[in-house]
Amino acid sequence: MSQDVQHCSFVLVADFDIDRGAQLTYQFPQPLGTDEGLLANLMLPDGAERQPTDWTVFFLNQTPFNTIKPPLAIESDEGRSAAEEGSNMLYGINLVRTKLDKTARRGAIVKAMAIVTRYPFVQIFKPVLLLALDDYFMNPSQDCLARLFDAVNAMDLSNMPVLTRYEKIIMRNTERQDVMIGRSFEDYTYADPGTAVQHPTSHTARPGHRPTNSGDSRVSFEDGLLMRNKKDREGNVRNGGGESYKSTSGMRSPTSPSEASFSLDGSAVWVGDESGLDQMGFVATASAASASSTSVSSVAGRGRRSTDASSSSSHGPYARGTDGAHSLAGASVTSAALKDSHFYHTAINYNEHLLPVKVPLSTFPEEVGEGSLTMLCTTFSPAITTMTGPLHPHLHTNGALTPPVIVLFNALITGKRIIFLGHHKLAENVSNHVLAACALGSGCGVVLRGFIKRAFPYATLINREEWETIPGYIAGVTNPIFETAGSWDLLCDIGTNRMVVSKEIHANHPASWSSSHPLMSRTGALKAESSIGSEEDVVRVQTKEGGSALKPELAGRPDSADNLFIEDVLGAIASHYSEAHVRAKFTEYVLRFVRIAARYEEDVLGSTSISWPTASYSEHPGEKPRLGSGAYFADDATCARDLAVNASRIEAWRRTECYKLFQADWKHVVATNPIQGFDLPHQLSRLRFAKSMSDGEAELIFRTIAENLHTYDQVTELLAWLPPHLHGLQPLSFGLFHQQEAVRELAVDLLNELRAYPIGVQFLQALNHFQRYAYVRQAYAKEQRLKDSNSLAIPQSAFMSRTPSNRSESSLGGG
Incomplete structure (x- = not known):
C-alpha cells in the first residue's frame, strides 16, 4: 500500500x-x-x-x-x-x-x-x-x-500486503495464526511497535510461494522423509535385510517403509511433521496457538523432529539463497510468528505515546467497524425474541416459524426499510447492530454488496426526511419516536428483544405474482403470495391448549433448512466458537441462496445471469464427456422444496439494486477468475454430497482440477472453496481411495501441486492421519515407479550408444 x-x-x-x-x-x-x-x-x-x-x-x-x-x-x-x-x-x-x-x-x-x-x-x-x-x-x-x-x-502502512479476493477468503476462514505467513512475509517484515527501525528483507531469501513448479525446487517435509526411508531401506538391505529397521528416534517400526514413516510414535508424521517449520522457529508459537492445526500442535508439543538432512535449513520449504540470507529470513519469520498474521502490525506515535495498531488484512468493503454477527444472533435468538406483526412472503419464508435472524436477512436482501431501536441504550450498541446487519445481508462482504451504501449506523431527527427517503435504509436510532412514526417495514428493538413487522407491509410491498406462476404450478409446494399474508395474520405460536391455529401454509416447518441453519449457528455460539466461524457459516448461507436464485431464474425465465447454467454430467459414446454445473441438490425433491421456499424472496431480491450489483460482480468474476472454463464449486459439491458418481465423472473432475492448478492464484482459488468448517481438503482426499487407479493418480498429482506452496502445506496438515497416510504412501509409490522407469531407461540408452550394431538392429526392428 x-x-x-x-x-x-x-x-x-x-x-x-x-x-x-x-x-x-x-x-x-x-x-x-x-x-x-x-x-x-x-x-x-x-x-x-x-x-x-x-x-x-x-x-x-x-x-x-x-x-x-x-x-x-x-x-x-x-x-x-x-x-x-x-x-x-x-x-x-x-x-x-x-x-x-x-x-x-x-x-x-x-x-x-x-x-x-x-x-x-x-x-x-x-x-x-x-x-x-x-x-x-x-x-x-x-x-x-x-x-x-x-x-x-504518519502511520506506516507502506509494506502492508494487499491480498487478493481468494487470499482474503482463505485468511478469514481459518484461525491459524500463521496462515498466509509466507505470503505476508514475501512483502514485508512485521514491525515491532517498540522500534522505528525495520529490518530489510533480502529478495533472494524471501520464503514466499514459489513462482514455478519445477520438481527440483520442491523439497519439503515429505520429500525428505521419502528419501530418508529409501536410504534406511537400502542400508537395511546392505546389513543383511529381512529384519525390521529402526527409525531415527530408536522406536521399532514395521518392515513396510510407508508404515514406518507414518508411525505416530516415531520421528516422522509425513505432512504433519514439522521439522521444516520448526527450523524457522514458529512451530511452538504460531502453530501451537492455532486452533485449527491440531496435528501441528500435537507434534510440536511432543518435540518430534526429523533428523533428515533434507529437512535442514538448506532444503526447507522456505529456504532460498545463501546461508546468511536464510538466517535473516528465518529470524524475520520467527518474529512474524509471534504475531497473528491475520493483521498487519504497525504503530501510531501520538504525543510520544507509541500505540500498537493491528490492521485487519481480510476486510471487505461491506464490513465496517466492529459489528458482530454473534451479538446479532444472540440478541434476536428465537428463544428470547418476540415476533409481532403480519406475515409477509418476502420475510417469512417458513411461515410463523421463520427464525428472527432469517426474517432480518430476508428484509435486508429484499430492500425493506429497517430500524434498530435502542431506547436508553448507548449509540454504540445500535451502531454495531446496524453494521452487523450489513455483514449479515452481504455474506460478510464476500457475496453481495450495496448495504453499507444505505446504512445509517446512528440516525437523528435532524435530517430524518432525507435519510428516510433512501430506498431500503438500515438505520440505528435511540429515540422511541421513530417507532410511533411508523416509517419502517421492520423494527428491531435491541433493548426489549422485539422484532415488529409493520402493519402496512402489504400496502408498501404488495404481492407480485399469483398461483399461476410456472414454478408453483410445477412444484405444487408454494402458495401464492396473495394468499399467505394479510394484516390479520399475526405471528404467533400455536399452544398445546388449543386456540386459533394458523393456516397450514403459515405455520411453517420446524425442520426447515433455515431453522436447522440457525440452530447450528446458535449451537456454535453456545459452544464458544469464534466470530470468524460464525461469519463463515453466514457467508456459506448467502452463497447458497445466490446459487438457488440462479437455478430459480433458469426454471422461471429460461436462463440466468448470476451463475453457471444448470447442467448434469454427460457421457455419450463418440462425444467428449462434459462436467455438470449450477447449484447442486441432493435430489429432485430437495430441489423443488428449496426453490419453492426461496421463490418469494428471490423475486423480491431481483428487483433491488443489490441484485444488479451482483450481476455486474458475477460478470467480472467469471472474466477474471484464475481458474477458467468450469464450475469449480459444483464439482466440489459433487465430491462432498453426491450419493453416487460414475467412474468417468470422478476421473474427469479430478483431471480438470489438476489441469487447472499450475499457478499460485489458481491454488488460492481452489483452497478458498475448501474452508476448514467444510472439512478442508477432505473432498479431494476421497480420490485417494477411489477404485480406479487413474483417479487415485490424479488425486496424488493434485495434492502434490498443493504441497508446493506453504498455504497448501497448511491445508494438507489439517487432513486426518488416515488421509495423510494414504496420500504419502501413494505419492511415494508413484515416485518410486518414476525413478525405476528412469533408471531402466538410462543404462539401455547408454549401452545402445556404445554398440553400433545394436542401434542398427533396433532401427531394423522398428521398421
Whole structure:
C-alpha cells in the first residue's frame, strides 16, 4: 500500500452548548462543505450527556445530503489501494465523552472528536482517539487536531500486503495464526511497535510461494522423509535385510517403509511433521496457538523432529539463497510468528505515546467497524425474541416459524426499510447492530454488496426526511419516536428483544405474482403470495391448549433448512466458537441462496445471469464427456422444496439494486477468475454430497482440477472453496481411495501441486492421519515407479550408444 495515501482525511470536533445545542467546533484541515448541524448531531447522539463515554460511526459521500465538497483535493485516486478504487465512501469513527464540571452549566462538559478515513476498519483508530480527546479537554485548540491528523497519517502502512479476493477468503476462514505467513512475509517484515527501525528483507531469501513448479525446487517435509526411508531401506538391505529397521528416534517400526514413516510414535508424521517449520522457529508459537492445526500442535508439543538432512535449513520449504540470507529470513519469520498474521502490525506515535495498531488484512468493503454477527444472533435468538406483526412472503419464508435472524436477512436482501431501536441504550450498541446487519445481508462482504451504501449506523431527527427517503435504509436510532412514526417495514428493538413487522407491509410491498406462476404450478409446494399474508395474520405460536391455529401454509416447518441453519449457528455460539466461524457459516448461507436464485431464474425465465447454467454430467459414446454445473441438490425433491421456499424472496431480491450489483460482480468474476472454463464449486459439491458418481465423472473432475492448478492464484482459488468448517481438503482426499487407479493418480498429482506452496502445506496438515497416510504412501509409490522407469531407461540408452550394431538392429526392428 502506498505511503502517499492519507490514512486520515479529516479530524472533526463537536461541542454541546446549553443554549445552541450541538455545534461543530473544528474541521481540520479544511471545512467539509456539508451540513455542519448534521455532522454535529451525528457526533453528539441523544442522551450523550447521561453517558460518560459513547462511540458512533457515520458515513460521508454516501448520499447527496452528506456528500462533502472540499475546495482542495485532499487525496488523489493514484494513492488508493486496489480494494479502494472506485469507492468514494468516507467512514467516520467518533468518540463522545462527558466530564463532570461544577463550574459548567448543568455540571458537565460534553465534547466529541471524530476521525474520517477511507478505511472501513475504523476501529483501529479507537486508542489514539481516546488520547486525543483527553488532550483536547485539557487544551481545546486546533493544535490538538493537527497533532492527531499528522500522527495518524504518519502511520506506516507502506509494506502492508494487499491480498487478493481468494487470499482474503482463505485468511478469514481459518484461525491459524500463521496462515498466509509466507505470503505476508514475501512483502514485508512485521514491525515491532517498540522500534522505528525495520529490518530489510533480502529478495533472494524471501520464503514466499514459489513462482514455478519445477520438481527440483520442491523439497519439503515429505520429500525428505521419502528419501530418508529409501536410504534406511537400502542400508537395511546392505546389513543383511529381512529384519525390521529402526527409525531415527530408536522406536521399532514395521518392515513396510510407508508404515514406518507414518508411525505416530516415531520421528516422522509425513505432512504433519514439522521439522521444516520448526527450523524457522514458529512451530511452538504460531502453530501451537492455532486452533485449527491440531496435528501441528500435537507434534510440536511432543518435540518430534526429523533428523533428515533434507529437512535442514538448506532444503526447507522456505529456504532460498545463501546461508546468511536464510538466517535473516528465518529470524524475520520467527518474529512474524509471534504475531497473528491475520493483521498487519504497525504503530501510531501520538504525543510520544507509541500505540500498537493491528490492521485487519481480510476486510471487505461491506464490513465496517466492529459489528458482530454473534451479538446479532444472540440478541434476536428465537428463544428470547418476540415476533409481532403480519406475515409477509418476502420475510417469512417458513411461515410463523421463520427464525428472527432469517426474517432480518430476508428484509435486508429484499430492500425493506429497517430500524434498530435502542431506547436508553448507548449509540454504540445500535451502531454495531446496524453494521452487523450489513455483514449479515452481504455474506460478510464476500457475496453481495450495496448495504453499507444505505446504512445509517446512528440516525437523528435532524435530517430524518432525507435519510428516510433512501430506498431500503438500515438505520440505528435511540429515540422511541421513530417507532410511533411508523416509517419502517421492520423494527428491531435491541433493548426489549422485539422484532415488529409493520402493519402496512402489504400496502408498501404488495404481492407480485399469483398461483399461476410456472414454478408453483410445477412444484405444487408454494402458495401464492396473495394468499399467505394479510394484516390479520399475526405471528404467533400455536399452544398445546388449543386456540386459533394458523393456516397450514403459515405455520411453517420446524425442520426447515433455515431453522436447522440457525440452530447450528446458535449451537456454535453456545459452544464458544469464534466470530470468524460464525461469519463463515453466514457467508456459506448467502452463497447458497445466490446459487438457488440462479437455478430459480433458469426454471422461471429460461436462463440466468448470476451463475453457471444448470447442467448434469454427460457421457455419450463418440462425444467428449462434459462436467455438470449450477447449484447442486441432493435430489429432485430437495430441489423443488428449496426453490419453492426461496421463490418469494428471490423475486423480491431481483428487483433491488443489490441484485444488479451482483450481476455486474458475477460478470467480472467469471472474466477474471484464475481458474477458467468450469464450475469449480459444483464439482466440489459433487465430491462432498453426491450419493453416487460414475467412474468417468470422478476421473474427469479430478483431471480438470489438476489441469487447472499450475499457478499460485489458481491454488488460492481452489483452497478458498475448501474452508476448514467444510472439512478442508477432505473432498479431494476421497480420490485417494477411489477404485480406479487413474483417479487415485490424479488425486496424488493434485495434492502434490498443493504441497508446493506453504498455504497448501497448511491445508494438507489439517487432513486426518488416515488421509495423510494414504496420500504419502501413494505419492511415494508413484515416485518410486518414476525413478525405476528412469533408471531402466538410462543404462539401455547408454549401452545402445556404445554398440553400433545394436542401434542398427533396433532401427531394423522398428521398421
